[in-house]
Amino acid sequence: MEREQLRGNLIKLLTAVGLVLMCGFVVYGIAAGLFTSQQKMEVFLRPAGLWAPLLFTALQAIQVVIPILPGGIGCLGGVLMFGPVMGFLYNYVGICLGSVAAFLLSKRYGQPFVRSVAGGAHL
Numbered sequence: 001m002e003r004e005q006l007r008g009n010l011i012k013l014l015t016a017v018g019l020v021l022m023c024g025f026v027v028y029g030i031a032a033g034l035f036t037s038q039q040k041m042e043v044f045l046r047p048a049g050l051w052a053p054l055l056f057t058a059l060q061a062i063q064v065v066i067p068i069l070p071g072g073i074g075c076l077g078g079v080l081m082f083g084p085v086m087g088f089l090y091n092y093v094g095i096c097l098g099s100v101a102a103f104l105l106s107k108r109y110g111q112p113f114v115r116s117v118a119g120g121a122h123l
Contacts, residue, residue, distance in 0.1 A: 003116075004112070004115060004116050007117075008116065011067075014068050015068050015069070018069045019069065022069055022073060032044070038083060041080060041081055045081060052081070053082060053086070056078060056081065057090050059094070060078070060090070060094025060095055060098060061095070063094075063098065064094075064098025064102055065098055066117060067117075071095070075087075075091050078090050078091040
């Protein structure tokens with residue numbers, strides 16, 4: 001039981017940290033004009049190169065398994081960062097990979113894993 005409580009607290013901590021980081025990025029993005037100009041967003045992401053879409057897709061996959069932030073924020077972020085077509089594609093691939101991972105993890109580790117991620121009240 002103590003181990004489940006530790007996992008639950010870790011998930012809550014990661015959620016809070018993710019929310020703070022996202023809020024910080026939103027404040028920075030508004031000040032820099034990243035959300036009003038596709039060109040400014042491209043200039044912001046250009047130094048990351050190929051890593052930007054890979055990291056975004058991985059983040060989307062992780063968010064399916066461990067809900068750090070609401071999924072809608074990630075979907076909107078993908079469209080804002082990569083445009084409507086590529087943003088949709090990266091969101092879709094990340095969410096599909098995360099769904100497969102969630103299924104395999106729950107199949108392998110069963111109800112204790114699901115309870116530790118979702119919380120006992122949601123089962």
